[in-house]
Amino acid sequence: MNANVPEIRIPPSQFQPDPEPAKGQTPAKAVTVEASDIRKYLMSLGSASLADETFRWLIVLCALSIFAIVALILWQLIERSQLTWQKFGLGFFYQSFKNPDTGAPMYWDPVNERFGALPFIYGTLVSSFLALLMAVPLAVGLAIFLTEMCPRALRAPLAFMTELLAAIPSIIYGFWALFELVPLMREYVNPRCIQWFGWTGLFNDDNPTGLGYLASGVILAIMILPIISALTREVMSAVPHSQREAVLALGATRWEMIRMGVLRNARIGIVGGIILGLGRALGETMAVTMVIGNTPEIHRSLLSNGSSMSAVIASQFTEAVSNVHLSALIEIGLALFILTIIVNAFAQLLVWAVTRGTPAQVR
């Protein structure tokens, strides 16, 4: 197509040579993203009319609105959580109180307007960590199977199915977990855990409901699997074929090829995908709210009821009557916002470091 264009004479002052392609960018990508010099020249010829300028500013405004949204959210959350901040300060995140009747430690006492976020932070971290523990090996296994081993005919349907898994709403996962997973945990999984791993002290028989940290960890694992797996797949496909061929040519078996040729090159991106999955797990709300048990306590046993940062907001916000209670919930939301932004930004940088240059996939 381009061969027909150079009929137009371009003044030498307008002409600059193509910039060097970025390192690591393969020439195989047919659609280059740089505006060509011819196009720049043609644009400079066109009248820079008022309409053009207006359109340009409108578009830039749309783009800038994304920054505005983040700033607005941050400002509102800080503003609305002032009350708790003034009352408890940083202690909000670690303090506990003595229960006047029993002397046991308590953290969340809406009646006396004393609030501490520790049990929710603990619940969020424990359930997300459990989810990662279960999801990461499965997701990486699935990605290896799909990119390196799977017969062609199976690849598209399987990829579609994992994509669907990512598209199922959180509420349906929660609903299913409440009616299928929790009874399953109660009848089969929890007794086995107590029987086999009871000696670790992490599994105690004090909660007959089947709800708790472990149940929410399992449902979170199912929910973050597709994200980790999709990103791992993307990163693994970005590894050049020459790497695989080189390792195979040395006489490696398929697993050795995957380990040395693919996984070693893709490891930073895979870690990025895992952290992105962690970001999702930290903020997941509905499914966790439905299965974690919603008690503001800290337990060592993974089978106990607990609560998480998102779950406490979802379950108490509409019932909060005092301003301090609302403000405390908003401060938890603020902490969650900042936490997920840091985690996501870090993950995004890692993924970009690997897939830079390849256009992102539609997820």
Place this chain on the structure above:
Amino acid sequence: MSTDYQLRSRIRAVTDHTVTALAVLATVIVVTPLVAIFIYLLYKGASSLNLAFFTQIPKPPGEPGGGMANAIVGSAIVLAIASVIGVPMGIGGGIFLAEFGRGTKLANAVRFTADVLNGVPSIVMGLAAYALVVIPQHHFSAFSGGVALGIMMIPTVCRTTEEMLLMVPNAVREAALGLGIPNWRSVLAITVKTASPGIITGCMLAFARVAGETAPLLFTALGNAFWSTSLNQPIEALPLQIYVFALSPYDDWHRLAWAGSLVLIVLIVLAVGLVRYVTSRGVLKGVS
């Protein structure tokens, strides 16, 4: 020496087979919950899905029958508001990334922020909409729910629009500019139009994603047991209704919730399938 070599190559072969088996096992374990959820939903939902589900509002507990008509209409209203907010801003952002800002620092920052915003928990979006709309208005409303969902749509729409526009060959843009069309018309009438099937499916994807969101609506749209189409009043939405009914102790309500979940998931499967079909066919059929 020879036996040592044989042993080692045997170990390598066994390791290779074990890993293959493990990868297959992982795939099976991943697919199992999906199949389980779908079968369970079909089994539970299909039996309670009937005409009344789409035409009646929920009956009080204890009375059989009833439907989720108010929730379906409410969802449609909230999603319409969300689309009015999210789609134009998202497409605008995407046009900026693909047409104006290519390679600039600003574009990189916008892209990065959009990706990060995409990962912000939906419950935080609900809190933000509560603080921005509900507190100044002093009451819950359909509009505030729409704002929460609309903000959530922007990053998805923005990024898919960018990807689709990048697939349009430069020759198309050059041809348009070469005919002397002003830049804004070239972008809207040529580039965006060429990529429009892809952009529309991107919008549908964002739509399907927020259609199932519950957390941002909990304290914005709030829910409403009766008919309401007012933008200024609390309104029911399908996921909200499912949440309330799922946690209720009544079997009739559970059945309605299963039927609602089935409707929701059919909608989402259709959208995801369509997106996949269009993107696999390529945006530019008949162009290059």
